[in-house]
Amino acid sequence: MKLVNYKINSNDETKFGVKTDTGIVDIAKAWEAANESYTIPLSLEEWLQVDEDSKKLFQDFFLSNKEISAFTLPEDQIQYGPCVPKSAKIICVGLNYRKHAEESNMEPPKTPVLFNKYGNSLAGHGENVEIPSDAKQVDFEAELGIVIGKIAKNVSKERALDYVAGYCNANDLSARDLQFRTNQWLLGKALDGFCPVGPYLVSADEVGDPNQLKIETIVNGKVRQSSNTADMIFYCDEIISYISNYITLEPGDLIITGTPEGVILGLPEHEQDWLTAGDEVTIRIEKLGELTNQMTLPLVNEEQEQSTM
Numbered sequence: 023m024k025l026v027n028y029k030i031n032s033n034d035e036t037k038f039g040v041k042t043d044t045g046i047v048d049i050a051k052a053w054e055a056a057n058e059s060y061t062i063p064l065s066l067e068e069w070l071q072v073d074e075d076s077k078k079l080f081q082d083f084f085l086s087n088k089e090i091s092a093f094t095l096p097e098d099q100i101q102y103g104p105c106v107p108k109s110a111k112i113i114c115v116g117l118n119y120r121k122h123a124e125e126s127n128m129e130p131p132k133t134p135v136l137f138n139k140y141g142n143s144l145a146g147h148g149e150n151v152e153i154p155s156d157a158k159q160v161d162f163e164a165e166l167g168i169v170i171g172k173i174a175k176n177v178s179k180e181r182a183l184d185y186v187a188g189y190c191n192a193n194d195l196s197a198r199d200l201q202f203r204t205n206q207w208l209l210g211k212a213l214d215g216f217c218p219v220g221p222y223l224v225s226a227d228e229v230g231d232p233n234q235l236k237i238e239t240i241v242n243g244k245v246r247q248s249s250n251t252a253d254m255i256f257y258c259d260e261i262i263s264y265i266s267n268y269i270t271l272e273p274g275d276l277i278i279t280g281t282p283e284g285v286i287l288g289l290p291e292h293e294q295d296w297l298t299a300g301d302e303v304t305i306r307i308e309k310l311g312e313l314t315n316q317m318t319l320p321l322v323n324e325e326q327e328q329s330t331m
Contacts, residue, residue, distance in 0.1 A: 023084070024040065024041035024222035024224050024225075024228070024311070025038070025039070025040060025041075025066055025069065025105065025188070026038070026039040026040065026041055026046055026220075026221065027039075027066050027103035027104060027105055027146070028100040028101060028102055029100065029101045029103065030095075030099070031101070032101065036065075036103050037050065038050065038063075038064060038065045038066050039095075039100075041097075041222055042090075042091075042094060044094050044096075045094040045095050045096045045099075046094065046095050046096075047084070047090055047093055047094050048094075048095065049062075049064060049093075052084075052087060052089070052090055052092075053083070055093070056083070056087060056089070060079065062076070062079055062080045063076065063077075066106075066107065066223065067107050070169070070187055070273040071273050071274075101146070101148065102146040102148050102220055102221045103146045103220075104145060104146050104218075104219050104220060105146075105169075105190050105222055106144065106167075106190070106223065106274055107274040108141040108144060109141065109274065110274040110276050111138070111269075111276070112138055112141075112144075112217060112275075113136060113265060113275070113276070113277045113278075114136065114137050114138060114139060114165075114194060114211070114277075114278050114280075115135060115277065116135035116137060116207075117130070117131050117135050118131075118134065118135070118254050118256055118279055118280025119255065119280055119283060120253055120255055121253060121282060122280070122281055122282055122283045122284075122285070123255070124283070125285075126287065131255065133264065134256050134260075134261055134264050137207050137208070137211060138212070139211055139216070139217045140212055142212070142214050142215075143211075143212055143214065143215065143216045144215075144219060145215040145216075145217065145218040145315060146218065146219075146220050146221070147218070147220040147221035147312075147313050147315070148314060148315070149215065150215075150315065150316050150317075150318040151195065151215040151216065151218065151315050151316070151317055151318065152215060152317075152320045152321070153197075153297070153298070153299060153317055153318070153319065153320070154197065154213060155320055156200075157197035157199060157210075157213070158199055159197060159198040159287075159294075160195065160197050160198075160296055160298075160317065161196045161197075161198055161285050161286045162239050162241065162246065162247070162285065162286070162297060162303050162305075163193060163195065163239075163281035163285055164191075164193065164237050164239040164281055164282065164305045164306075164307070165192040165193070165237075165278040165279055165280060165281050165305075166191075166192070166232060166235065166251055166258075166279045166310075167191065167219055167276055167278050167279070168189060168232070168261070168276070168279060169189065169190060169223055170187060170262075170271045170272065170273055170275040170276075170277070171185060171187025171273055172185045172273060173270065173271070173273070174262060174270070174271040174272075175270045176267055177262065177263055177266045178263060179260055179263040180259075182258070182260075182262035182263045182266075183232075183258065183259050183262070185262060186226045186258070187225065187273065188223045188224050188225045188226050188228075189223075189226065189229050189232055189309075189310060190220055190222065190276075190310060190313075191219065191221075191305040191306070191307050191310050191311065191312070192217065192218070192219045192278045192305065192313070193217070193218045193219075193239075193305045193313060193315065194211070194217065194278055195216040195217070196210050196211055197210040197213060197216075198210060198296075217278070218305075218313055218315045219276065219313070220313050221312070221313060222310065222311055224309060224310050224311075229310070230309075232257075232258045233257045234250065234251065234252055235250065235251045235307055235308040235309065235310075236248075236249075236307070237250065237251055237282060237305075237308070238305070238307075239284065239304070239305055239306075240303070240306065241302070241303050242302055246284050247281070247282055248282075249282030249283060249284070250282075254280065255280075261277060262277065265277065297317050298317065299317055299318050299319045300316070300317065300318075301316070302315070302317075303315055303316075303317070
C-alpha cells in the first residue's frame with residue numbers, strides 16, 4: 023500500500039489517504055460512509071502505532087470496499103505532506119555507498135556514520151524549499167528512507183526488517199559551506215525543509231528487498247545520480263540493528279540510509295554547479311514513486327522590509 027499525508031488547501035487539517043491508480047482515497051470519509059462496527063486507524067500516526075492484525079484489518083477494508091472510488095481525489099488536487107510524523111526521530115547515515123566514499127576521498131567507514139535532522143527539516147512532495155541567504159553550496163542527496171513500524175531495541179540483523187513499516191524517497195539536502203563551517207555537520211544538514219520525503223510511505227510488503235532498488239536524482243530534467251541500493255556499505259537490516267543497540271527506535275522514526283555517488287561535492291571544483299533558486303530536484307527510487315521539490319529564495323519578512331525603508 024502507498025500511504026499519504028495530504029491537504030486540500032494549505033489551511034486545512036492533514037488528511038490520511040491511500041494512493042490508487044485513479045488518485046488518493048480519503049480514508050476517514052470512506053470509513054464514515056461504511057458505518058462498520060470495528061475500528062481502523064484513521065491517521066498515518068495511528069496506522070504506524072497499531073499491531074499487524076490492525077494493519078491487516080485496515081488493508082482488508084480498503085481492498086474490499088466497493089464504494090472506495092467515491093472518496094478518491096486526483097493527485098493534482100492535493101498538497102502532499104511529509105509521509106512521516108513531525109515528531110519522528112530522523113537518523114541519517116553518512117558515507118554509506120562505496121562509490122560515494124571514493125568520490126569524497128574518504129575511507130569507507132568500519133561502522134555506520136550517524137547524524138540527525140529534526141522535524142523542521144521535513145518537507146512534502148511538491149513543497150518549495152528555501153535556500154538560506156548565506157548558503158552558497160547547496161547539494162542534493164538521493165536516499166532511501168526506512169520508516170519504523172514497531173519499537174525496536176537490541177534487535178538482531180536477522181529480524182531487523184520485521185520492524186519496518188515501509189520505505190520512502192528522501193532528499194538529504196545539504197548546505198556544504200554551512201556543513202563544514204565547523205567539525206559538526208548539524209547546521210548544514212538540519213535547515214528548514216532540508217529533508218523532503220515522499221510522496222508516499224510504501225508498505226514494506228510492497229517493496230520487498232530494500233537492498234536491490236534503483237536510485238536516482240534528476241535536476242532540471244538531467245540525471246545527476248544513478249545507482250542501486252546494492253552499493254550500500256551497510257544494508258538496511260544492519261543499519262536498523264546497529265542503531266537499535268544504542269537508540270530505541272519507535273513507530274514513525276525515519277532512517278535515511280546514505281547517498282550514492284554523483285553529488286555536487288564529489289565533482290572537481292570547476293564543475294561544481296550548486297543548487298540555486300528555481301532548480302527542480304527529483305528523487306526517484308524504484309517502487310517508491312518520485313519526490314520533486316523546487317529550490318526558492320527566502321521570503322522577506324515584515325521586519326526585514328521595514329529595516330530597508
